[in-house]
Amino acid sequence: MSSAMIELILRATLDTLYMVAVSGVVAALLGVPLGVLLYVTRPGQIMAHPHLNRVLGIATNIGRSIPFIILMVAIIPFTRMLVGTSIGTNAAVVPLTIAAIPFVARLVEGALNEISPGLVEAAQSMGATPWQIIGKVLLPEARGGIITGLTITVVTLVSYSAMAGAVGGGGLGDLGIRYGYNRFNPTVMLITVAILVVMVQGFQSLGDYLVRKSDRK
Template sequence: MSSAMFDLILQATLDTLYMVAISGVIATLLGLPLGVMLYVTRPRQILAMPVLNQVLGIVTNIGRSIPFIILMVAIIPFTRMLVGTSIGINAASVPLTIAAIPFVARLIEGALNELSPGLIESAQSMGATPWQIITKVLIPEARGGIITGLTITLVTLVSYSAMAGAVGGGGLGDLGIRYGYNRFNPTIMLITVVILVIMVQGFQSLGDYLVRKSDRK
């Protein structure tokens, strides 16, 4: 392998990590409160607002139902308005983030569903406010499930980022298509697949470690 190709592979790997990191962080910052809202606004919950809950549920389901490759194309005008271009890693980060937000929200809601209702009742009996219940009871007690959900999100974003390469999104997917598929170079294809597998295994191992550490706490 030439040094130029090695540099391309290294840059593509860094670009993929950048896209996953940026979209993962923003999706967590927006998806976590959305997931909490989906849980606490249910009927007979601490902030019961059935109408709001239904609206949030519909919006979340619509976001999750759109295939990523279609979402990328559909929001090109919005992406161009936001980052000034529709190609490259910054442009790809926009649909990655939008796709991940409802995904994170449902995973957070699922993690909270695993908690015993008795935890909330106990906190209410001690006079805790809804905000205190959310920040001091729900999120800490669901920490392991939340970390697992975020790990799944990162792994999914890795595969989505590879898909983004099909439409000029950059990263390992773009490298595999341009230098592997289009130039009939199976070695490059294999290298990109191996790196993606290693990346997924790394995120999964880190998530498993953090879950075990949170359980001990």
Template structure:
């Protein structure tokens, strides 16, 4: 394989890591509070707001129900308005983030569901406010489940970023399609698949390590 192709593979790998890192960070910053809200606004919860909860739940379900490739094409005008283009890595970050936010929210909600109701009751008995319960009880106690959820999100974003290559999103998916599929070069396709597998394994191993470390704490 030529040095030029190796440079393309390296750049595509860096582009994929960039897309996953930025979209993962933004979706966590937005999806974490959304997931907490979905949990605490349920009936009989500490910030019970049934109508708000129902509205958030509907919006979240709609966001999760749209296939990523359709979402990416559907929001092209919004992507172009936001970043000035509809192709490339920066453009791909927009649909990646929008797709990941409701995904993260439901995973966070699921992690909080695993907690014993007795934790909240004990905190309330000690006079803790709802926000103190959220920041000092719910999130710390659900830390392992939250880390697992975020790990799943990163792995999912890797696969989504590869799909983004089908519509000019850049990264390894774009490289595999342009140089592997369209030019009938199985070697490039093989390298692309191997790098994606290694990337997924690395994220999963890091997440498992952080969960184990969290559990010991």
């Protein structure tokens, strides 16, 4: 394999890591609060607001129901407005993030569902405010589940980033299509798949380690 191809593979790998990292961080920063809101605004919860909960739920469900490849195309004007282009790694980050936010929100909501209502009732009986309950009871108790949800999200973003590469998003998906599939080079395709598998295994192992650490705490 030529040095030029090795350089292309390294560049594509870094581009994929960049897309996954940026979209994962932004999705976590926005998706975790959204998931908390979905939980605490339910009827009977500490910040019950049925109408807001219904609106947030519908918006989240709509975001989760749109296939990623369609989402990428549908928001091209929005992507171009934000980053000035609709192709490349920076452009791919926009749909990746939008796709990940509702995904994170529902996973966080699911993690919060596992918390015993008795813990919240105990905190309320001691005079804790809703924000104190969120910060000192809900999030700490659901920490392991939230980390697991974020790990699942990052792994999903790896596959989405490869899909984004197929339509001009750059990264390993673009490399595999342009230099593997289109040029009938199975070696490049195999290397691309192998790197993606290693990435997924690495992120999953890191997530499992963080969950174990959080459980010990």
